[in-house]
Amino acid sequence: MEPLLEIEDLYAGVEGKEIIKGFNLVINPGEIHAIMGPNGAGKSTLSNVLCGKPGYKVTSGRVKFKGKDLLKMSAEERAREGLFMFMQYPVDIPGVSVTSFLKHAVNAVRKHRMEPELDTMEFIKLVREEGRKLGLTPEMIKRDVNVGFSGGEKKKLETLQMSVLKPDLAILDEADSGLDVDAIKIVADGVNALHTQDKGLLIITHYQKLLNYIVPHFVHIYAGGKIVTTGGRELALELEEKGYAAFVKDNQ
């Protein structure tokens, strides 16, 4: 079986600053991986590099997504191929409603897959239904993208986008930050509902709590630009107890 994502000896950075230094990771279909690492370690940088954000430069290494060279693709091609980034800081887009934004996105993806565009009524029904599951009201869905959304609502909107786009691999960058106890569960349920045997998840988080809801097969500790330790679900608990120092020191 072909891996979903293969990252091999990746070196990358932003603004002339090297942040990722020798990163390796393989995600196979059906797998859930978690990455935990101290503030400023470069977790968001990694997801930005993987999603093709302008300004982020890869100096060496290889990244394959479903067997294709990911680094050769534009940001939109990566998304159309089935990569999704659940953003740590979602962006406001005044003047563009959630529905119209999502419709453009879904149709772009469908066009890429040579599927017919969705009928507007059908589409609105779908978005409302998915929104309802996440506690996003029809009124919120009519609003402009992220404008006036609370921190938690923004994360729900990210989840909604993921539900509608149905990516093969989703990178969740601190999906849990700023969420209240109930909301964590709602977002996690939304994410879990999408996870099937042919899909993958990469969860970036600071708290092992989220991992109670989205249970990973692997937990990686990321520091100094690379993975320093890999373990199972229990590694997150151990980390919470001991702190990063114990893991980072051993390896550097």
Add this chain to the structure above:
Amino acid sequence: MSKLLHDIKLIGDDIPWLKDMRSAGRDAFAVSGIPQPKAEAWKYTKPIRFFAEDFTPAPRGEGCLNPNKNLPFNACKIYFENGVFSSCDDDLPQGVEVLPLIEAIMFKPEIRGKIGALADVSKHPFAALNQAYLGEGVYIKVAAGTKVEKPLAIINHITADQELRQHSLRNLVIMDDSSQAEIMEYYCYDGELKSSYFVNMVNEIYISENASLHHYKLQSEAYKAAHIALNSVFVAASGEYKSFCLQKGADLSRNETKVILSAEYAKAEVDAAYIMNGWATIDTTTDIEHLKPFTQSSQLVKGVIGGQAKGVFQGKIHIAPQAVKTEGYQLHKAMLLSDEAEIDVKPELEIFADDVKCSHGAASGELNADQLFYMRSRGIGEEEARQILIDAYLNDVIAKIDNQEIRQFMSMAANPLKERE
């Protein structure tokens, strides 16, 4: 003889007052000529660049195809082909009179004294040139108390098959007391895109007491054309003039709107948008004169400029000494899509009265890179994402259009991707 002035035989030269007006126009243009780069009102737009070559008036009836361009909205249509009146729908609403201007000049002596009175030839060189050829255009009169349901659409269609043609058109609009109407001007073309032509427009609009005119305009000329328009509007007590103009075509384009709020409670809203690429210059100039107390004006102008194009906004609000308790607002915003794009903004407030509320503002920015990436990260292509952001940017000014069908038409026109669909 100055460039652009040509001795051609014009219909109606046997009408003495018309002949006099034409010579007054010729004389004024002979004095002013094409505005020089130093002329204050034209210092940013510099029209001289466009007139390196001469433009000659088209012989009557040249290239009349009359393809009756369809509009995606319900309207009573008045067609001009290559600058010549060609037809008018015959189901004119009750209380609305539409005549080719030359017929109005011949058969409606009462318009003498109205025509040419608002467009001052000594102040506006191109209006002077326009008056030198006075005769083409349309006369529209809406009778007192009439509320016209359907918009009147004036379609100026150029087949653009002849090089270096000059089209002078003048419309005279008279809104009698308590009447209401909507007028849409649409400038478009077909055929050889590369030909250069010059449309020189003057609208003189009289809005009587308590009357209201909503005036829309879409300038979508061929990319090597020049389009220069003066809208000169007189508003009586409690009258309302509300306009929206989208300029998106031509190499040189100016839409100048002068409104005289002549009596108490007269009101003007002058909104505009422009979108330009390439090397074009696109100019929105306004001049709102508040002469009496309780008059109100507001302006929202938004532009999107790319390539090496240049956007110009000159907005003047004048408040006369007796015009107390007036309100005048103006806001210009522009989005620059490239490093070489340019905008020049000149707001002017002349306030001679106390107790007025007046403000102006200007802002410019670029497309937001984070928003662009956010959309692309969801699979939306870069060009489409840019267009969505431009749409969003222009959304609030287009939303000022009350007529829903025209609003939709303008919103499509502002988006080349939607237009292609």
